Amino acid sequence: MYVSVRDIPHGTRSTARVPRVVVVLGLVSLITDVSTEMVTAVLPLFATLALGLTPLAYGLLDGLYQGATVLVRLLGGFFADRLRRPKLVAGAGYALGAVAKLMLLPVAGAGALSAAVAVDRAGKGLRTAPRDLLIATASPRDRLGRSFGVHRALDATGALLGPVVAFGLLALAPGDFDMIFVVSFCAAVLGVLLFIHRVPEHHTPGHRGPERHTPEHHVGEHGVPEHSVPEHDASARRPAVAGTAGAPVSHSGARPVSLRDVAALLRIGGFRRLLCAATVLSAATIGDGFLYLVLLRNESVTTRWFPLLFVCTSLIYLTLALPLGRLSDRYGRNGVFSAGYGLLLCAYLTAVLTGGVAGAVLCLVFLGAYYAATDGVLPAAAAPLLPAELTATGISVVQAAVAGGRALGAVVFGAVWTAAEGDAAVWTFAAALTAALLTAVPMITRARNRRTEAR
Amino acid sequence: MTRLSQRGIRDGKIMMVITVLVIAVAASCVASSVLRASATGGERGGGSVELPEGRQIVFRSLRPGPAFGHIAVLPAADVRRERVVLPTRCERTAASPTGGLCLRQTRNPIQPFAATLLDDRLRPGEEIPLNGIPSRARISEDGRYYATTAFVTGHSYLSEGFSTETVIGRVGGDPAGDVERFTFLLNGQPNENADRNVWGVTFVPGGERFFATVATQDRRYLVEGDIGRRTLTALRDNVECPSLSPDGLRLAYKKRTGLNSDVWRFHVLNLATGVETPLAETRSVDDQAAWLDDDHVMYAVPKGGAGGRNADVWVVSLRGGAPRLLIPDADSPTVRAPAADRPLR
Numbered sequence: 001m002y003v004s005v006r007d008i009p010h011g012t013r014s015t016a017r018v019p020r021v022v023v024v025l026g027l028v029s030l031i032t033d034v035s036t037e038m039v040t041a042v043l044p045l046f047a048t049l050a051l052g053l054t055p056l057a058y059g060l061l062d063g064l065y066q067g068a069t070v071l072v073r074l075l076g077g078f079f080a081d082r083l084r085r086p087k088l089v090a091g092a093g094y095a096l097g098a099v100a101k102l103m104l105l106p107v108a109g110a111g112a113l114s115a116a117v118a119v120d121r122a123g124k125g126l127r128t129a130p131r132d133l134l135i136a137t138a139s140p141r142d143r144l145g146r147s148f149g150v151h152r153a154l155d156a157t158g159a160l161l162g163p164v165v166a167f168g169l170l171a172l173a174p175g176d177f178d179m180i181f182v183v184s185f186c187a188a189v190l191g192v193l194l195f196i197h198r199v200p201e202h203h204t205p206g207h208r209g210p211e212r213h214t215p216e217h218h219v220g221e222h223g224v225p226e227h228s229v230p231e232h233d234a235s236a237r238r239p240a241v242a243g244t245a246g247a248p249v250s251h252s253g254a255r256p257v258s259l260r261d262v263a264a265l266l267r268i269g270g271f272r273r274l275l276c277a278a279t280v281l282s283a284a285t286i287g288d289g290f291l292y293l294v295l296l297r298n299e300s301v302t303t304r305w306f307p308l309l310f311v312c313t314s315l316i317y318l319t320l321a322l323p324l325g326r327l328s329d330r331y332g333r334n335g336v337f338s339a340g341y342g343l344l345l346c347a348y349l350t351a352v353l354t355g356g357v358a359g360a361v362l363c364l365v366f367l368g369a370y371y372a373a374t375d376g377v378l379p380a381a382a383a384p385l386l387p388a389e390l391t392a393t394g395i396s397v398v399q400a401a402v403a404g405g406r407a408l409g410a411v412v413f414g415a416v417w418t419a420a421e422g423d424a425a426v427w428t429f430a431a432a433l434t435a436a437l438l439t440a441v442p443m444i445t446r447a448r449n450r451r452t453e454a455r
Numbered sequence: 456m457t458r459l460s461q462r463g464i465r466d467g468k469i470m471m472v473i474t475v476l477v478i479a480v481a482a483s484c485v486a487s488s489v490l491r492a493s494a495t496g497g498e499r500g501g502g503s504v505e506l507p508e509g510r511q512i513v514f515r516s517l518r519p520g521p522a523f524g525h526i527a528v529l530p531a532a533d534v535r536r537e538r539v540v541l542p543t544r545c546e547r548t549a550a551s552p553t554g555g556l557c558l559r560q561t562r563n564p565i566q567p568f569a570a571t572l573l574d575d576r577l578r579p580g581e582e583i584p585l586n587g588i589p590s591r592a593r594i595s596e597d598g599r600y601y602a603t604t605a606f607v608t609g610h611s612y613l614s615e616g617f618s619t620e621t622v623i624g625r626v627g628g629d630p631a632g633d634v635e636r637f638t639f640l641l642n643g644q645p646n647e648n649a650d651r652n653v654w655g656v657t658f659v660p661g662g663e664r665f666f667a668t669v670a671t672q673d674r675r676y677l678v679e680g681d682i683g684r685r686t687l688t689a690l691r692d693n694v695e696c697p698s699l700s701p702d703g704l705r706l707a708y709k710k711r712t713g714l715n716s717d718v719w720r721f722h723v724l725n726l727a728t729g730v731e732t733p734l735a736e737t738r739s740v741d742d743q744a745a746w747l748d749d750d751h752v753m754y755a756v757p758k759g760g761a762g763g764r765n766a767d768v769w770v771v772s773l774r775g776g777a778p779r780l781l782i783p784d785a786d787s788p789t790v791r792a793p794a795a796d797r798p799l800r
Binding site: 044045048049051108109167169170171172173174175176179182183186187189190193197293297302306417418 | 466467470473474477478480481484485488489491492523524544546559560561562563567586588589590606607618648649650672757758
């Protein structure tokens with residue numbers, strides 16, 4: 001089993017300590033995201049130009065499946081825990097993604113297109129929670145933020161490269177969407193291959209803390225030199241984090257988890273508060289598309305630069321994901337998570353208060369930083385609060401709550417945006433977000449205090 | 456342990472072979488696609504194409520093959536003749552006696568779409584950037600103005616806030632600008648709704664007036680626009696994509712029928728009497744109709760089904776009778792009468 005140690009990436013000192021599985025999962029996400037995002041980028045084009053659908057119909061279709069993903073996400077988390085085979089469930093999700101690309105080839109109408117999109121979204125929903133569980137399992141608890149940061153940075157890189165690859169190819173052969181779909185399918189298959197071959201299966205996610213590790217279950221933790229843990233001052237201050245979250249002792253090897261166990265998750269005080277806080281905060285978000293429209297309306301940017309707004313946000317996100325993840329390990333994940341929504345508030349205010357290119361750039365910096373401070377930090381904050389055999393379920397619940405909250409926020413903002421002037425709608429949401437922050441921050445800060453007290 | 460590692464090595468080899476195969480499939484697919492694209496390229500070459508005499512139907516040929524999407528021309532008097540396919544590829548096209556308009560994809564990833572003005576023999580000339588996916592194109596009969604509508608959507612993140620951008624330009628001059636910034640008069644009052652979208656322009660011959668669609672708060676309005684005064688005046692609602700007849704007396708448009716349903720039927724409005732008549736086409740067609748002559752309206756209907764991504768041009772008579780297939784494998788039709796054939800007004 002020592003063979004695999006050879007494959008530890010020889011990077012800088014800090015990245016060398018990131019568990020190998022996390023890097024591999026990051027690369028799988030990168031390749032899969034290139035595949036998915038290259039299709040997503042050309043799909044509006046394909047739907048309107050090749051199929052003759054109106055963008056309104058396409059937008060409806062898109063929104064419909066955003067809602068459906070929330071359910072699949074929960075199922076993915078639950079089955080990963082129930083079957084105790086996160087790799088199997090995540091692998092199925094990646095495979096579905098590949099199948100969806102193949103389904104696009106014979107598409108000739110709205111029905112077939114929506115079926116392909118549905119399968120793609122189902123795959124994405126299914127794989128998210130088990131994959132995050134694999135990341136959490138492979139990482140020492142005091143480095144969860146860093147691990148998720150590394151993963152999200154690679155993930156965002158893929159999402160950024162996808163559209164570039166797609167439009168590059170489309171420029172070489174205008175109108176040949178089938179070629180894009182085939183290339184995307186090939187990329188998805190490469191992602192699946194890498195995942196199957198290089199990610200070890202954890203049959204029993206219940207065995208996570210180092211103290212419970214048997215040699216067979218140690219595979220995922222190659223590349224984490226033992227000495228690095230005590231060196232880290234955060235872990236020195238909180239040596240017993242693993243046992244202090246109020247998580248029941250895992251009864252691994254016993255009966256499979258049931259829905260009743262899932263309901264019991266809400267009795268874990270820290271988790272319940274994090275879930276409430278995340279839901280309340282995410283329901284006060286506007287949605288990137290609308291924020292870009294605000295910038296457009298205030299004449300900070302012109303329609304011509306519209307696609308670049310997304311690129312700029314992603315760049316900031318992938319740059320800051322790792323540093324903010326490390327910061328969250330050091331100064332508390334709940335704190336960084338709340339600060340992320342503070343950054344979002346700054347993004348709203350810059351969008352309405354400043355003008356010009358500089359104002360737009362500043363707004364996008366805040367927006368990208370918000371994603372970096374929340375997207376990977378949330379599962380990192382949730383994982384230590386959860387019992388080992390329900391980690392995937394718990395992560396999926398909190399992520400589904402955020403997704404649902406965001407969807408609600410987007411719908412409400414859309415309504416306010418149509419009814420009132422653009423800036424008034426943003427002010428409304430800035431006020432709502434301030435209120436949400438005032439409610440949520442004491443809630444999760446208290447959760448952290450209690451953990452410290454318990455020690 | 457040795458058996459295990461041997462198995463590992465064998466698995467590794469199989470994975471490597473599959474990986475190489477997958478990459479080879481992707482590479483060969485890209486290569487063949489690019490070769491096909493460059494074989495049909497040379498868009499500015501072959502200027503010696505002979506256009507048919509008399510009134511012409513200019514459209515986009517969707518016949519499968521290397522010339523898919525190219526501009527093609529047929530004599531209006533005899534559509535059964537073999538189509539003349541031009542070297543220019545478009546997503547939308549429109550023609551006038553003095554020229555034409557072609558909305559197309561470019562090879563520049565930073566500016567993926569452009570509008571190209573065509574000369575009287577439909578050869579590409581001046582190029583204007585287009586800020587989105589081509590949707591509608593029209594050019595005025597005197598060739599002075601052109602109008603482009605594009606869907607502004609860059610990424611799925613933006614799909615929740617899709618919008619259109621409609622620009623009216625002067626041929627050989629400055630663009631008159633984004634029509635969405637014109638003053639929208641609803642019931643005589645200026646309306647300031649933020650979510651306004653404008654599309655589907657049709658020009659009134661010989662002037663600065665046009666008709667178009669304005670959408671706001673989930674309602675669609677037929678509007679009359681004025682380029683000089685920069686106004687859009689609402690005439691009636693639940694109507695979109697108008698098209699003015701050659702004699703300037705009637706408007707063909709899509710009208711929403713039924714409550715809260717997205718079913719659209721072609722209707723013709725007599726501008727003098729205000730009488731609205733449904734056409735015999737009963738399908739819900741999403742296209743801006745074009746007039747074949749003062750009695751016939753034509754439009755593209757997607758084929759759907761297997762081997763889709765294709766459309767046919769159909770024609771329906773104002774005097775009744777079932778719609779019939781006019782040009783198979785085609786869309787984006789408009790009629791032009793070359794200058795010599797124009798009746799003197």
